[in-house]
Amino acid sequence: MENKVARVKMRNITKRFGPVLANDRVWLDIYQGEILALLGENGSGKTTLMNMLSGIYFPDEGQIFIDDKEVLIRSPKDAFDLKIGMIHQHFKLVDVLTAAENIVLGLHDGKRLDLEKVKTRVREICDAYGFDVDPDEKIYNMSVSQKQTVEIVKVLYRGADILILDEPTAVLTPQETDKLFAVLRNMRNDGKAIVIITHKLHEVEDLSDRVAVLRQGQFIGDMPTRESSAQEMTNMMVGHPVTLNIERPEPVDPKPRVEVKNLTVRSEEGVLKLDDVSFTINSGEILGIAGISGCGQKELLEAIAGLQPTESGSVIYINDNGTKEELIGKDPQAIADKGVALSFVPEDRLGMGLVANMDLTDNMMLRSFRRGRSFFTDRKTPKKLAEDVVKELEVKTPSVNTPVRRLSGGNVQKILVGREIASAPTVLLTAYAVRGLDIHSSYTIYDLINKQKQSGVAVVYVGEDLDVLLELADRILVLCDGKVSGIVDGRGAKKREVGLLMTRVGGKDE
Amino acid sequence: MFDLVSFIPRAVVQSIPLLLGSTGETLTEKSGNLNLGIPGVMYVGGICGVIGAFLYEQSVASAEEMNAFLAIGIPMLACLLGSLVMGLIYCLLTVTLRANQNVTGLALTTFGVGFGNFFGGSLIKLTGSDVPSIALSATSSFFSRALPFADDLGWFGQIFLSYGFLAYLAIAIALVTAYVLKHTRVGLHLRAVGESPATADAAGINVGRYKYVSTCIGSMIAGLGGLYYVMDYACGVWSNDAFGDRGWLAIALVIFTIWRPNVGIFASMLFGGLYILYLYIPAGMNLSVKELYKMLPYIVTIVVLVITSMRNKRENQPPAHLGLSYFREER
Numbered sequence: 001m002e003n004k005v006a007r008v009k010m011r012n013i014t015k016r017f018g019p020v021l022a023n024d025r026v027w028l029d030i031y032q033g034e035i036l037a038l039l040g041e042n043g044s045g046k047t048t049l050m051n052m053l054s055g056i057y058f059p060d061e062g063q064i065f066i067d068d069k070e071v072l073i074r075s076p077k078d079a080f081d082l083k084i085g086m087i088h089q090h091f092k093l094v095d096v097l098t099a100a101e102n103i104v105l106g107l108h109d110g111k112r113l114d115l116e117k118v119k120t121r122v123r124e125i126c127d128a129y130g131f132d133v134d135p136d137e138k139i140y141n142m143s144v145s146q147k148q149t150v151e152i153v154k155v156l157y158r159g160a161d162i163l164i165l166d167e168p169t170a171v172l173t174p175q176e177t178d179k180l181f182a183v184l185r186n187m188r189n190d191g192k193a194i195v196i197i198t199h200k201l202h203e204v205e206d207l208s209d210r211v212a213v214l215r216q217g218q219f220i221g222d223m224p225t226r227e228s229s230a231q232e233m234t235n236m237m238v239g240h241p242v243t244l245n246i247e248r249p250e251p252v253d254p255k256p257r258v259e260v261k262n263l264t265v266r267s268e269e270g271v272l273k274l275d276d277v278s279f280t281i282n283s284g285e286i287l288g289i290a291g292i293s294g295c296g297q298k299e300l301l302e303a304i305a306g307l308q309p310t311e312s313g314s315v316i317y318i319n320d321n322g323t324k325e326e327l328i329g330k331d332p333q334a335i336a337d338k339g340v341a342l343s344f345v346p347e348d349r350l351g352m353g354l355v356a357n358m359d360l361t362d363n364m365m366l367r368s369f370r371r372g373r374s375f376f377t378d379r380k381t382p383k384k385l386a387e388d389v390v391k392e393l394e395v396k397t398p399s400v401n402t403p404v405r406r407l408s409g410g411n412v413q414k415i416l417v418g419r420e421i422a423s424a425p426t427v428l429l430t431a432y433a434v435r436g437l438d439i440h441s442s443y444t445i446y447d448l449i450n451k452q453k454q455s456g457v458a459v460v461y462v463g464e465d466l467d468v469l470l471e472l473a474d475r476i477l478v479l480c481d482g483k484v485s486g487i488v489d490g491r492g493a494k495k496r497e498v499g500l501l502m503t504r505v506g507g508k509d510e
Numbered sequence: 511m512f513d514l515v516s517f518i519p520r521a522v523v524q525s526i527p528l529l530l531g532s533t534g535e536t537l538t539e540k541s542g543n544l545n546l547g548i549p550g551v552m553y554v555g556g557i558c559g560v561i562g563a564f565l566y567e568q569s570v571a572s573a574e575e576m577n578a579f580l581a582i583g584i585p586m587l588a589c590l591l592g593s594l595v596m597g598l599i600y601c602l603l604t605v606t607l608r609a610n611q612n613v614t615g616l617a618l619t620t621f622g623v624g625f626g627n628f629f630g631g632s633l634i635k636l637t638g639s640d641v642p643s644i645a646l647s648a649t650s651s652f653f654s655r656a657l658p659f660a661d662d663l664g665w666f667g668q669i670f671l672s673y674g675f676l677a678y679l680a681i682a683i684a685l686v687t688a689y690v691l692k693h694t695r696v697g698l699h700l701r702a703v704g705e706s707p708a709t710a711d712a713a714g715i716n717v718g719r720y721k722y723v724s725t726c727i728g729s730m731i732a733g734l735g736g737l738y739y740v741m742d743y744a745c746g747v748w749s750n751d752a753f754g755d756r757g758w759l760a761i762a763l764v765i766f767t768i769w770r771p772n773v774g775i776f777a778s779m780l781f782g783g784l785y786i787l788y789l790y791i792p793a794g795m796n797l798s799v800k801e802l803y804k805m806l807p808y809i810v811t812i813v814v815l816v817i818t819s820m821r822n823k824r825e826n827q828p829p830a831h832l833g834l835s836y837f838r839e840e841r
Binding site: 054056057075076077080086088092093094095096097101102104105106107108112113138140 | 693694695698699701702705706708709710711712713714715716824825827830838
């Protein structure tokens, strides 16, 4: 492998956002015909670094060489001209336009806009790499993986041969991920240089040829993937040795806590979101919920928490002394008073649960402001709580008076989960608690959840990463299109088996 | 008996300022700029045209010596310049300095109306006329000159050919705008900027330039609406506050047409018709009923809003990034 050609050389790249040093004199080489995995914790500057290569940010210091020629990348257009294409974590697509219109967006080839020609060319690219894209389909009608395909076709259409993918698998099912990886390998063999940013180490081992690690904005090192291991990579990312096993303590005295029976929910548009769902949540146990995103997970949790009107069915809460109470029809406040806590981390993280512009203390108060008896609110207790959460969960924040939106994603999630746990729940409903979090923060959250389980809380954990679900949950409920397609025991469950349950719609095999 | 032959031309002349205003605003909104300053822009367009015409009329000895080309060209140029400046102020504040669009727009409306009334008042004082208005009938005659054979064609001529050239220009502008938005690369890019500037930016489109250009052109089109009102509809008579709430009606029209300038041609005529319907309703002595009829355009707009939001079709929604400013390095 001595004849490797470095397509991109980044030298001494530094970027500051106000007082924050996002990248500190980073050196990075990207080679032709190689897949480079860029690793690092949240806020370690991976995305920032790649954004400078794709023209979104401009470096404060440092040089970028493409094919040994120094270049200035001032805008995304410059990046295209250098054949650099980036697929962002949040897709850069216009929803109301068709795939073809999105693909041709921003191109100036002087001639009149000829969409027929564009479509032909799109089909050629799709055939060459085995994509399945309908150029006339509107983006808002597409699934996430279809949108991602459009993004990839978009950069290929522009003739990019340096591809950057920012957490491409975060929203894909295992099957879709496999398909994507096959395509990426195809492109590598085609001589393209590929950079992939991901948090999932098994994907790194599976796909990449080389890994590069960033920590707190600094370049730590790079090495061929097969000479490294998940343990070594994690140690480099975190800076000190960490254990990589998710604990799964035995369930503590499991007793039925919540019984969901024949629950059916329709969205406002009349679409069936949950169809005759029945299951039991036990105390002292983690019930994992698996499913492709948008299969009714959100509706299920919200129905239990009283936020979602239901069509039929019942949710029965069983008290310690065995008495039963119907939760449907109770208002969310009454349900929350029973000890049912919901922490839902939506895709945009801040949409539900926290108010971005308020500081940590005020966000803690959102849960407790009803408790005080006087006309004025009690600010001392929430402030204390905020300080406790910051300390216990190692939240990185300048102070408890910082608006939540200024914190990085991982820290925001810690605050949300920390607040919900602090209310001493009997049932903890969490959804995507580790969405977009790095290894280290994820493990902190798993620990927290395990602690809750051991203290007898009934935990419902909606997750995206099947590997984690399989290691963490005692039982796994698989949702498919709003139906329960199976409940499997977490111990001994096979990834394939769960993956198939996720995609099998009404008995049809894929 | 409802007199259609006299009703339709009156509805059409009512509609032209609305059409120009809404075409301009649609173009602006497609770039993601919600310019609530349009009523002010139309005032400024109108008064600048009046100032231009006034200066030219003063500089020639008598109406017979006026050159048709200059009589039309000078007020038009003044009007376009005035509204361009308004568009530039709006862009400078909202695009470059990223000020709040609603506040900026409302401020421009207040400013524009005040600007119009101040200079209108000054001109009235200069002419020393007895009534609180200024008449530029010589210039107006050039603007409102109908097609030569309109009178010979009976009702057909009256309905289709009896308008000044600005009316036909307004329809042409609406059609061209609709075509550009739908069928050209520039239009595609503009829609992308309004829907998702981050996407457009990542695709290599100069977001700031598109916002500036479309907002300024939109302002100039809207400004022509003010000019048409004074020079053609009002026969060259400027009196303060006469333009009324037509600017707001133009903005309502944008929503009514669900951001389609070609639909705007007929929608504006409908609005124009509803606006003057009260004149044709035999209401007897009860004037308050007539005031109720003036509400019709707004009620229709609300109904359309309700229907489009119920249909929930994505294409019929406002540009997704309307009213928000964009900064590439935002974290």
